[in-house]
Amino acid sequence: MDKQELGVILVSDQIEPNLRTSELFCSTDANLIFQSSDGVLFHIHNKYLEANTEGFPPAGFDPQNDIVALSEHSTTLELLFQFVYPARHPDLASVEFKTLAPLAEAAEKYQAFSAMVVCKIRMMGTLPKHAEEIMDYAVKHDYPEIMGGAAPLILNKSLEEILMKLPRNLIIPWVNYHSKWANLLKYAASCHTVIYDLGLTCTTINRHHIRHTNNQICRSCSITQETMIVQVFTQLLRGTVSLSQLDLTFDQSFVCCNKMKPGLAAWRSAVELEMSKIPNLITFL
Incomplete structure (x- = not known):
């Protein structure tokens, strides 16, 4: 130099x-x-x-x-x-x-x-902190293993935004990698029927009639299964970032009725199973 x-x-x-x-x-x-x-x-x-x-x-x-x-x-x-x-x-x-x-x-x-x-x-x-800065560092200095670790954590960035920052040799690998997550997002939106496979009904839950073991009236469970599905869909509309934040996407905090939780958990498990099949970014390089 x-x-x-x-x-x-x-x-x-x-x-x-x-x-x-x-x-x-x-x-x-x-x-x-x-x-x-x-x-x-x-x-x-x-x-x-x-x-x-x-x-x-x-x-x-x-x-x-x-x-x-x-x-x-x-x-x-x-x-x-x-x-x-x-x-x-x-x-x-x-x-x-x-x-x-x-x-x-x-x-x-x-x-x-x-x-x-x-x-x-x-x-x-x-990682997982500072994922974007670490990805920039890994790309600049050619550290594929670090790219692979940071890649799932920057899915909140649009495809266009990422491609603008990548060198030419990484554009096609990133497009192929991103397509796997885009397909998973479609799957996550389509597999909500797993909650019906559990034999759950879609009846409205009346907050004035649901009681827990402590005999206190539950005032938060007045939702239907359809409402729960919309809640998840709202998160999925954020894009691929929703798949890296499954605790938020399949949040159970607003569901205190045990009739709803198994379906929500089954939906998440189905998504996690497909997610585990997505190869590391390194395999596309």
């Missing part, structure tokens, strides 16, 4: 007095100085960068006269450089996503190999 690809800038060897130096990277015998976007200086030994990265130091860099201004924040660089040195690496288990994501990008940008591996594992482990 050259300086332009890395987005680095060589600045004057005159260190401004208002700049502070990292407490972790302040060795006086270091032969490289990097400046973060927020004005923190990092004194780094070139030999560790050469051994553990491919992106440092930038081509044409004169270690005797140059300070390199990097585009990353000091929080990111302080973590990144710890992966470069022969010491215990930082534990990223408790690092918030807002810190993890830029670190993962910096690791890829500068090809800091050990940081790349750890960040990849942590990004995958963050």
